[in-house]
Amino acid sequence: MRYRLLAVALLAGACGTVTEKPADAGVSDGAAPDGAPGAVTWRNQPGDVPAVTFGGTSSATGTIYCKYTITLKQLDLQLSILPSGQVTSGHVQDLNVEAVVPSMPPTTPFVCSATNPGAIPANIAMYQLATTTAGTGGLTLTFQTGSSNMPPAALVINLTKVSSLYSAKLTFHRNDGLDPVFEWTVATTVPLAPQ
Secondary structure (H helix, E strand, C coil), X not given: CHHHHHHXXXXXXXXXXXXXXXXXXXXXXXXXXXXXXXXXXXXXXXXXXXXXXXXXECCCCCCEEXXXXXXXXXXXXXXXXXXXXXXXXXXXXXXXXXXXXXCCCCCCCCCCECCECCCCCCEEEEEEEEEEEEECCEEEEEEEECCXXXXXXXXXXXXXXXXXXXXXXXXXXXXXXXXXXXXXXXXXXXXXXXX
């Protein structure tokens, strides 16, 4: 009998200590599980990068190709950065816009043919963070190129912190195995602000 009363008392006491899990317990408030501050999203003010010219006469073969410009429009960079400076994720997106450069005189465009094609239609290019490497001046971030990007280009970002703000130098480089005359490099530096 004594053991029954003890068991009932223990069960009754245990019932009073059970707490219900809040309905929104799965929603993160940005804090890490140990209570440390979580990652903050840093973003540039989306904008256009000035055009870069490429194409023309190939130094490798002497073939004459159209001259083109590539303009990266609506460049949008987002990085999630912990207070320690560690980058946990990153995404870059832009609108690739190619155009044929008119030949001289300006009113007569160079005629492109099947062997000398016109510009690639405008398309959205996307990049996802692949690796982060610490250096003396900050971090070097490499990005994986989206499989549908046209033309394909590699992206490397040099991320530096000045005072309490970040600056990102983005370098896009096209080298998809075509004639070297079609390679181009677009570089721009953008300030980032916390969102």
